[in-house]
Amino acid sequence: xxxxxxxxxxxxxxxxxxxxxxxxxxxxxxxxxxxxxxxxxxxxxxxxxxxxxxxxxxxxxxxxxxxxxxxxxxxxxxxxxxxxxxxxxxxxxxxxxxxxxxxxxxxxxxxxxxxxxxxxxxxxxxxxxxxx
Amino acid sequence: xxxxxxxxxxxxxxxxxxxxxxxxxxxxxxxxxxxxxxxxxxxxxxxxxxxxxxxxxxxxxxxxxxxxxxxxxxxxxxxxxxxxxxxxxxxxxxxxxxxxxxxxxxxxxxxxxxxxxxxxxxxxxxxxxxxxxxxxxxxxxxxxxxxxxxxxxxxxxxxxxxxxxxxxxxxxxxxxxxxxxxxxxxxxxxxxxxxxxxxxxxxxxxxxxxxxxxxxxxxxxxxxxxxxxxxxxxxxxxxxxxxxxxxxxxxxxxxxxxxxxxxxxxxxxxxxxxxxxxxxxxxxxxxxxxxxxxxxxxxxxxxxxxxxxxxxxxxxxxxxxxxxxxxxxxxxxxxxxxxxxxxxxxxxxxxxxxxxxxxxxxxxxxxxxxxxxxxxxxxxxxxxxxxxxxxxxxxxxxxxxxxxxxxxxxxxxxxxxxxxxxxxxxxxxxxxxxxxxxxxxxxxxxxxxxxxxxxxxxxxxxxxxxxxxxxxxxxxxxxxxxxxxxxxxxxxxxxxxxxxxxxx
Numbered sequence: 225x226x227x228x229x230x231x232x233x234x235x236x237x238x239x240x241x242x243x244x245x246x247x248x249x250x251x252x253x254x255x256x257x258x259x260x261x262x263x264x265x266x267x268x269x270x271x272x273x274x275x276x277x278x279x280x281x282x283x284x285x286x287x288x289x290x291x292x293x294x295x296x297x298x299x300x301x302x303x304x305x306x307x308x309x310x311x312x313x314x315x316x317x318x319x320x321x322x323x324x325x326x327x328x329x330x331x332x333x334x335x336x337x338x339x340x341x342x343x344x345x346x347x348x349x350x351x352x353x354x355x356x
Numbered sequence: 357x358x359x360x361x362x363x364x365x366x367x368x369x370x371x372x373x374x375x376x377x378x379x380x381x382x383x384x385x386x387x388x389x390x391x392x393x394x395x396x397x398x399x400x401x402x403x404x405x406x407x408x409x410x411x412x413x414x415x416x417x418x419x420x421x422x423x424x425x426x427x428x429x430x431x432x433x434x435x436x437x438x439x440x441x442x443x444x445x446x447x448x449x450x451x452x453x454x455x456x457x458x459x460x461x462x463x464x465x466x467x468x469x470x471x472x473x474x475x476x477x478x479x480x481x482x483x484x485x486x487x488x489x490x491x492x493x494x495x496x497x498x499x500x501x502x503x504x505x506x507x508x509x510x511x512x513x514x515x516x517x518x519x520x521x522x523x524x525x526x527x528x529x530x531x532x533x534x535x536x537x538x539x540x541x542x543x544x545x546x547x548x549x550x551x552x553x554x555x556x557x558x559x560x561x562x563x564x565x566x567x568x569x570x571x572x573x574x575x576x577x578x579x580x581x582x583x584x585x586x587x588x589x590x591x592x593x594x595x596x597x598x599x600x601x602x603x604x605x606x607x608x609x610x611x612x613x614x615x616x617x618x619x620x621x622x623x624x625x626x627x628x629x630x631x632x633x634x635x636x637x638x639x640x641x642x643x644x645x646x647x648x649x650x651x652x653x654x655x656x657x658x659x660x661x662x663x664x665x666x667x668x669x670x671x672x673x674x675x676x677x678x679x680x681x682x683x684x685x686x687x688x689x690x691x692x693x694x695x696x697x698x699x700x701x702x703x704x705x706x707x708x709x710x711x712x713x714x715x716x717x718x719x720x721x722x723x724x725x726x727x728x729x730x731x732x733x734x735x736x737x738x739x740x741x742x743x744x745x746x747x748x749x750x751x752x753x754x755x756x757x758x759x760x761x762x763x764x765x766x767x768x769x770x771x772x773x774x775x776x777x778x779x780x781x782x783x784x785x786x787x788x789x790x791x792x793x794x795x796x797x798x799x800x801x802x803x804x805x806x807x808x809x810x811x812x813x814x815x816x817x818x819x820x821x822x823x824x825x826x827x828x829x830x831x832x833x834x835x836x837x838x839x840x841x842x843x844x845x846x847x848x849x850x851x852x853x854x855x856x857x858x859x860x
Contacts, residue, residue, distance in 0.1 A: 301418035304386040311385075336385060355385045 249293025372484025
């Protein structure tokens with residue numbers, strides 16, 4: 225195989241693995257929210273502004289969730305990677321979601337669900353309410 | 357526990373202000389906020405502290421953390437808060453007993469691997485801690501000797517964050533470095549007065565200046581030993597008293613000039629700024645909060661301005677108020693600071709721009725000569741009691757008599773200083789140079805017969821009234837050197853002779 229093709233293959237392997245991890249984290253997060261009695265309205269809702277992972281509601285308040293999944297804390301906690309730029313993008317996408325579904329004024333909360341899936345050991349879900 | 361506090365010290369000139377550092381850990385996205393007017397160096401503490409905490413094997417709390425530095429309105433800067441910041445954070449996280457941080461000041465900059473680095477201004481910081489009754493201080497080991505100069509405070513030295521954390525958790529089991537016995541300061545190589553050839557007048561003038569604390573101006577052709585004499589002047593001055601040594605050391609600590617080998621400055625400093633120095637370099641300055649300049653570094657010592665006629669007029673004028681008040685007050689964006697500036701001025705200048713070895717060979721136009729020394733403004737020269745013109749050396753030292761050494765002259769100077777101090781005790785002055793003219797003319801009035809030479813010169817217009825006061829001050833110093841309790845006619849004549857009438 226050509227060296228560049230080999231590198232591309234390698235990259236796509238890593239990419240696939242991290243996509244899988246993200247999906248697994250999102251499934252875990254959706255289960256977690258459902259376990260808390262919330263109703264999940266949208267998953268991976270996209271628009272031209274970007275994507276939100278989970279939008280749920282507890283009947284009064286719209287809960288917009290960013291799910292961050294990591295397999296270890298070697299490069300920091302999962303929740304640390306939610307930067308202010310990302311928070312701003314999630315706000316814009318949420319506005320687009322509200323427009324798309326013609327939802328009027330409602331209370332909105334932005335949460336972060338930090339899912340830690342170590343290769344050996346139990347999975348933990350950390351729920352930061354009103355993170356930003 | 358999600359709330360804790362620790363103590364650090366902010367420097368405001370040579371004064372320290374105690375700063376309480378509060379740490380709060382609350383829910384939210386992980387991150388660290390710092391409030392309390394930090395400057396750039398202090399804002400960067402965020403990254404230093406994080407790396408140091410992680411590399412010391414501690415957990416970095418994945419929470420929203422807020423650090424508040426109080427008093428919040430006081431601008432704070434520098435890297436000396438790192439240790440206190442990290443300890444407050446870890447205490448808020450419950451990793452360190454929070455009550456151990458009370459009554460304890462923490463000073464030091466953190467390296468990314470957790471090592472503690474020395475910072476400037478440790479001595480004023482420890483003094484400030486003692487003033488508010490805090491009895492325990494942790495400093496970097498490199499600053500331990502400097503910090504231990506303050507009595508009544510338990511000082512600990514640490515090399516890294518890990519060591520400090522271990523000590524906080526288990527004060528009985530682990531012991532931080534304690535200051536060793538005070539080491540005698542290494543004797544600085546004193547330049548000997550015996551090296552200077554001839555120049556009897558100028559040597560005598562240096563002796564009088566040292567004895568009375570008078571400012572001195574030496575003029576003469578190049579190569580006659582003006583600089584040599586000035587450098588040997590500090591060797592004649594008495595060693596600093598404890599209080600003076602602390603003052604001088606505090607200034608040098610703030611300027612970041614102390615070395616771990618010589619934490620305490622016990623000999624009068626000698627500072628010789630170049631004649632291109634800016635105003636800020638001479639009297640202090642800089643953005644934010646002003647830093648000490650040459651005049652403060654020379655506090656209780658000698659400020660030597662070589663080629664004084666080449667200094668910019670603005671630089672020289674800037675020296676006037678510090679010399680008058682004995683301190684500099686500098687206003688900058690972040691506030692007004694006071695630095696002590698009680699130094700003895702020694703000025704050296706050539707008589708003219710061309711400065712030939714023999715003045716008769718001068719090729720300068722008379723107007724150029726006048727302009728050259730005319731750059732020394734009247735108001736500055738007013739403060740200079742002694743003005744001596746030096747002549748070219750004519751003999752290479754085969755002369756029969758060996759010139760007097762520093763030790764011999766110093767003994768006379770010290771005796772004269774003791775006599776002067778005894779006379780002015782209770783008045784706030786310690787040297788003759790500080791005594792105002794009216795006091796000399798009224799409270800310490802000399803008999804008419806003694807002051808006759810001055811009166812005659814005044815009458816003939818040879819000296820001004822101010823010049824007469826100056827001559828009187830010198831006469832007292834000459835008498836002190838001669839071991840008399842008041843000046844006689846010959847002392848007054850000698851004083852008149854020491855004032856070079858040709859010099860401006």
